[in-house]
Amino acid sequence: MNNVFTIDVEDWYHTMDFNFPQSTWDNYEDRIEYGLKSIMEVLSKHNVRATFFVLGCVAQKHPELIKEIVNQGHEIGSHGTNHRMVTTQSREEFRVDVAMSKEILEDITGVQVKLYRSSSWSIVPKTIWALEILAEEGFICDSSIQPFKTPLSGFKRAPMQPFYPIIDGKKLNILEFPPSVLPIFNTCLPFCGGLYLRTFPIEYIKYALKMVNRKAPGMIYTHPWEVDIGQPRLKVPMHIKFTHYYNLKRTLNKLDNVLKNFKFITLGELIKEGNYQAVILK
DSSP states (O other): OEEEEEEEEOOGGGSTTTOOOGGGGGGSOOOHHHHHHHHHHHHHHTTOOOEEEEOHHHHHHOHHHHHHHHHTTOEEEEOOSSOOOGGGSOHHHHHHHHHHHHHHHHHHHSSOOOEEOOGGGOOOGGGTHHHHHHHHTTOOEEOOOOSSOOSSOOOTTSOSSOBEEEETTEEOSOEEOOOOEEEETTEEEEOSBHHHHHHSOHHHHHHHHHHHTTTSOOEEEEOGGGGOTTSOOOOOOHHHHHHHHTTHHHHHHHHHHHHHHSEEEOHHHHHHHOOOOEEEOO
16 A cells, blocks of 8 residues: 655744744744754655645745755645644635745746645644635645544544545545554544654554555654754753654654555555545535
8 A cells, every 4th residue: 555755844943832023033043954954864765756845935945955855756745835824814815825836846847836734733623615626726736634633623424544625515626645643443643744743652553544545545754853862952841842842853753654664655646546535515
């Protein structure tokens, strides 16, 4: 069974963990190159091509780095322009942000950008209109809906496997590919990226992905800052310290282990392989 490996290309100071105003970003140490190159090295080691969801602001600041991602055979998707959660934007603001990020990335890479992931998985029940806008703007796949609730995001009634959303009786021509979860009775356990991947033992992560692969392809995701043990260590509340810094030193080894034991292709390639169902989303 093929799976997809995805990277949200954002720096440590872009995250909602710290929620720094955009106007202050230039005050912080830029670490994106270190984290990205570390991830690309482990991908190269296993001859895996991945899908990189890139912030437009990162691409503008590091165009040569984004070109290198493409030159190594990887796929580029949009992560928006300035890491704004969909829940903080109006419909028109979202459309402008998405279109701008698409234009930036296409101008730099020379390839069409048709894949999208929102910041902090922020397409939720009250923002499902974003899927309609994405389809109108030429995107063929979104990966922004978590099929479980968190303090920031989540869509508890969403399917756990890839699907075409039906909204207000209309099937959208855009595939939704959620992060993988392990179904447990009437609930599910996340495991495939972020703090979940950093927290759980590697044997559990591999077991969970094998269970997912019995029925569907799975997804692993990470961020460049999650493999960067040299990033600034801020004095922050204990819960932020845990969610952002916990187990950074083991992330790269876990990714290496997963890449060694499972098959991965790009999200664009996987879309072409599948025969996915349409599901009412509300």
